[in-house]
Amino acid sequence: MIPLLLGGEMPHWSDTDPAGGAALATLAAAARGHTLIVGPHSFPLIDAVQSRQVTVLVRGVPDAEALAARYASRAGFEVCCGSVAKLAAVPAYDTVLALDGLDRTGTTESDGLTWADGLAALLAVLRPGGQLLLGCENPAGLHRLLALSEEPGSGDWAAGDRGAPAGLPQLRERIVGAGMSVLRDYAAYPSPRSPRLLASSAALADRSLHGFFSGALRRAGTPEGPVLADPRPVAVQMLNSDLAADLAPGWFVLAAKGGQATLPEVVLATESGPIHHLNRTSQGWIQQATNPDAPSPVPTGRNLLDAPSPVPIGWNLLDALLDAARGRDLPALRALLTAWQGGELAGIDADEIVVDGDGRLHDLGLGESQDPGPALRHFIEAAPGDLAELIEAMAGIEAAAGGAAIRPGVEAFREVAAAHDRLARELGEARTTINWYEERLAARDTELARAYRIIALLKGTVPGRAATAVRGALRTGKKAARTALHQIRKS
Amino acid sequence: MHHANHYYGHSYVMARYCGFPGDPPRIRGYLQHGWNIGDGLAPDHEYVPGVPSFVWSERTRRRAWSMGRRRVHVTGAPLAYLLAMTPPSPEPREGTIWYPFHGWEGQHVQGDHDRLIADIKDTEPGPVTVCLYWQEYRTASVRRRYERAGFRVICHGYRGGWWKDLDPGFLDRQLGELLRHQRVASNRLCSAVLYGALAGCEPAVYSDPMQLRDEKDLFGGRQRIRRQWAALHGTRVDPEVARAVAVDELGADRLLTPAELRALFGWSGSRTVPPLLEPEAVA
Numbered sequence: 001m002i003p004l005l006l007g008g009e010m011p012h013w014s015d016t017d018p019a020g021g022a023a024l025a026t027l028a029a030a031a032r033g034h035t036l037i038v039g040p041h042s043f044p045l046i047d048a049v050q051s052r053q054v055t056v057l058v059r060g061v062p063d064a065e066a067l068a069a070r071y072a073s074r075a076g077f078e079v080c081c082g083s084v085a086k087l088a089a090v091p092a093y094d095t096v097l098a099l100d101g102l103d104r105t106g107t108t109e110s111d112g113l114t115w116a117d118g119l120a121a122l123l124a125v126l127r128p129g130g131q132l133l134l135g136c137e138n139p140a141g142l143h144r145l146l147a148l149s150e151e152p153g154s155g156d157w158a159a160g161d162r163g164a165p166a167g168l169p170q171l172r173e174r175i176v177g178a179g180m181s182v183l184r185d186y187a188a189y190p191s192p193r194s195p196r197l198l199a200s201s202a203a204l205a206d207r208s209l210h211g212f213f214s215g216a217l218r219r220a221g222t223p224e225g226p227v228l229a230d231p232r233p234v235a236v237q238m239l240n241s242d243l244a245a246d247l248a249p250g251w252f253v254l255a256a257k258g259g260q261a262t263l264p265e266v267v268l269a270t271e272s273g274p275i276h277h278l279n280r281t282s283q284g285w286i287q288q289a290t291n292p293d294a295p296s297p298v299p300t301g302r303n304l305l306d307a308p309s310p311v312p313i314g315w316n317l318l319d320a321l322l323d324a325a326r327g328r329d330l331p332a333l334r335a336l337l338t339a340w341q342g343g344e345l346a347g348i349d350a351d352e353i354v355v356d357g358d359g360r361l362h363d364l365g366l367g368e369s370q371d372p373g374p375a376l377r378h379f380i381e382a383a384p385g386d387l388a389e390l391i392e393a394m395a396g397i398e399a400a401a402g403g404a405a406i407r408p409g410v411e412a413f414r415e416v417a418a419a420h421d422r423l424a425r426e427l428g429e430a431r432t433t434i435n436w437y438e439e440r441l442a443a444r445d446t447e448l449a450r451a452y453r454i455i456a457l458l459k460g461t462v463p464g465r466a467a468t469a470v471r472g473a474l475r476t477g478k479k480a481a482r483t484a485l486h487q488i489r490k491s
Numbered sequence: 492m493h494h495a496n497h498y499y500g501h502s503y504v505m506a507r508y509c510g511f512p513g514d515p516p517r518i519r520g521y522l523q524h525g526w527n528i529g530d531g532l533a534p535d536h537e538y539v540p541g542v543p544s545f546v547w548s549e550r551t552r553r554r555a556w557s558m559g560r561r562r563v564h565v566t567g568a569p570l571a572y573l574l575a576m577t578p579p580s581p582e583p584r585e586g587t588i589w590y591p592f593h594g595w596e597g598q599h600v601q602g603d604h605d606r607l608i609a610d611i612k613d614t615e616p617g618p619v620t621v622c623l624y625w626q627e628y629r630t631a632s633v634r635r636r637y638e639r640a641g642f643r644v645i646c647h648g649y650r651g652g653w654w655k656d657l658d659p660g661f662l663d664r665q666l667g668e669l670l671r672h673q674r675v676a677s678n679r680l681c682s683a684v685l686y687g688a689l690a691g692c693e694p695a696v697y698s699d700p701m702q703l704r705d706e707k708d709l710f711g712g713r714q715r716i717r718r719q720w721a722a723l724h725g726t727r728v729d730p731e732v733a734r735a736v737a738v739d740e741l742g743a744d745r746l747l748t749p750a751e752l753r754a755l756f757g758w759s760g761s762r763t764v765p766p767l768l769e770p771e772a773v774a
Binding site for chain 2: 005007008009010011012013061108109111154155156157158
């Protein structure tokens with residue numbers, strides 16, 4: 001297969017870090033009919049597109065050649081190379097998939113391709129009734145807010161497009177303004193190109209799901225590389241502040257002229273493998289776990305996920321435990337720890353458990369079960385450090401060996417700074433303690449010296465001398481008696 | 492700094508524009524000296540990190556950036572500055588100036604000059620001036636072949652070597668010839684065709700493009716040039732389109748002021764003009 005050069009292609013260029021991951025594969029699997037994939041997408045993501053006719057457009061010639069080699073034997077597969085602006089404006093596709101967004105669809109040869117230009121180019125090739133699956137990085141997303149300062153990369157040959165959507169509402173408006181309906185929108189964590197969690201803004205706004213999302217956001221992991229702070233607790237705080245959709249690293253939309261979305265409202269790709277889909281029904285939120293390698297639901301080893309099941313409603317146990325620990329509410333902490341470590345879920349991490357209104361614990365099924373020790377250790381590491389031994393005593397078990405090396409868990413300067421502050425505080429406390437001991441020691445020395453002086457003075461008085469003489473006579477008599485006794489025994 | 496900055500008298504043109512009438516001060520960086528579809532540097536000039544590049548067009552800057560080049564500035568082509576400094580000529584234009592594709596120093600072109608001559612005769616309506624590169628011009632057999640065809644044969648001169656045999660008037664002569672002609676043509680899209688289009692000639696690119704011995708097609712090569720700038724190929728080309736392309740590729744809409752150029756080239760502090768040093772003098 002020889003890539004079709006549309007124009008504006010970049011002979012030397014290859015895009016790194018393409019859109020990918022199991023969560024996005026759920027979206028890719030929704031493609032139907034003749035499908036156009038625009039921008040860099042990983043091979044597994046392209047594999048997830050089941051359409052018989054697939055056209056992929058990339059801008060770098062090496063990428064196009066790699067695609068052509070990889071899919072040489074796949075019938076109905078075509079590779080194009082060039083700028084998205086060079087796409088013939090002919091409605092030829094039933095699905096357009098641009099999960100990497102529009103930022104990497106222009107080339108050095110095209111002058112000032114804006115986000116709006118890119119969207120127009122994609123919509124122009126959609127057939128009536130066609131669907132668009134589009135990704136969009138949030139320029140003010142959590143990943144950017146917590147990123148270290150970086151020099152512009154070789155892909156940043158142009159200034160950022162100020163006309164690109166600055167928020168999820170704007171993204172929806174732009175799609176609707178182009179005559180499409182947004183059937184589904186998603187906030188994506190922890191990265192815009194390879195998210196593990198996709199959640200609709202409606203689902204994120206539903207407080208009854210906060211127990212689930214608190215765990216899911218933590219389980220979604222962290223972006224690669226150094227960051228200013230561990231994004232997981234920040235994401236949970238954003239969830240509680242109703243900012244999780246606004247400050248998500250990226251957004252995805254499913255748009256069409258009409259119809260209804262068939263995609264789930266929430267997609268979570270867990271580290272252990274299963275993909276969780278959440279949907280709203282008349283009975284409430286239902287979750288279903290599937291294995292990405294098998295199309296039908298499969299057992300995960302945790303019975304509650306073998307079949308669709310209600311999503312537990314309540315408070316995330318880790319949040320409840322941390323609240324109790326930080327507030328030094330020891331009765332509440334004891335009750336939670338006893339319920340957790342004394343029950344069947346002792347080997348489940350606290351952020352994978354929801355506490356309902358009656359205090360019952362429910363497994364979210366987000367990870368593998370393990371020994372209680374590591375699970376307790378994970379909580380202890382998140383809790384105030386001075387409570388570690390107390391927590392173990394309350395739980396009635398010893399936490400697994402851990403240590404400072406696990407903390408902060410990601411290369412996070414905020415946590416490093418916190419560790420620095422903690423060590424400085426502990427050093428200060430140790431110095432204060434030493435000073436206090438030295439002061440006590442000095443005081444004792446003073447008291448002792450005073451006592452010696454009193455004794456010396458007392459020895460100089462008449463009664464003192466008499467007492468000394470009596471003591472001397474007694475010592476002499478005692479000695480004489482011992483000698484006499486010794487002589488008698490010898491004789 | 493770089494010997495190629497003096498090719499075709501480029502550094503002299505820029506110095507004149509910046510108010511230095513004599514020899515140019517040293518340009519602190521590398522000045523693009525020919526149109527290309529890569530990063531603006533010539534294939535035999537390695538990029539040196541930290542050394543600024545002064546390229547002709549915004550497109551070239553974007554390409555250079557994407558290739559990891561930094562400190563890349565768009566200045567525009569020296570010919571665009573020269574044209575801006577040149578008053579309009581009252582003389583009528585006539586005929587075609589034709590630039591057969593040529594090799595550069597040490598390179599050899601393989602192609603059929605007779606076929607090229609026949610194509611030129613079939614196409615060009617008026618008198619033809621053939622401008623040969625100095626190598627071909629000095630090769631009597633090649634030069635005479637064009638002369639026998641009835642063409643006026645000229646050479647703009649030697650572009651200059653490693654700080655030796657520099658020709659401050661090269662570009663002036665080339666622009667002077669372009670302004671005399673109605674058309675500019677070549678068998679490959681090249682700097683001269685773009686120069687001509689900017690100078691008001693009707694451009695054309697046709698006939699056998701010939702090729703260099705062991706020629707390597709970098710950045711997509713000839714095929715890409717034909718596809719990306721298809722509008723400039725053919726015996727008749729829309730002059731408005733051609734002019735827009737020339738403006739774009741030569742950065743004629745991005746020319747800097749003398750003060751800005753002086754700042755970029757490191758000439759701001761140049762009160763007196765240092766003489767160009769021959770390598771022997773340096774040694």
